Amino acid sequence: MAEEQTESYLYKLEAVLEDGRLMTVIVVAKTDERAFSSAENNLLRHTIAPPKIKELSLVEKKPLGRQGVGYVVETSRFSQ
Template sequence: MAEEQAETFLYKLEAELADRLLTIVVVAQSDERAFSAAENNILRHTVAPPQIKQLSLVEKKPLGRQGVGYVIETAQF
């Protein structure tokens, strides 16, 4: 009997740090794993481990179809 595979999702999260706001996009099978992956990506992205004031889930989409993605608005220049 084959095991059921958990559905995979594309997550967009925002991390509020002391001096900036980061947008993180990860692929995960649960909200818990998405938050963990986001924290790990933040640690790899920064030189010194930052203090994360808040980590928020902004959007969650199933990965089962073509063209799934996000538009991430950045600061105007």
């Protein structure tokens, strides 16, 4: 019997939608498979109409055991 993984990870995923939008999704999960499933569920809850996901990619994965672990997500630039 395989040993169950108990450590959780912080995942950063990017979703490319069919309408051209790029969404960054951050989730906590114990496995890559669960991270993808959670990301899809979060996208469904975040949008009014179910999004048509063209591509969902894992960008970064960090163990939660370290204090201060996190991500910087670059967003749109403001025009001045």
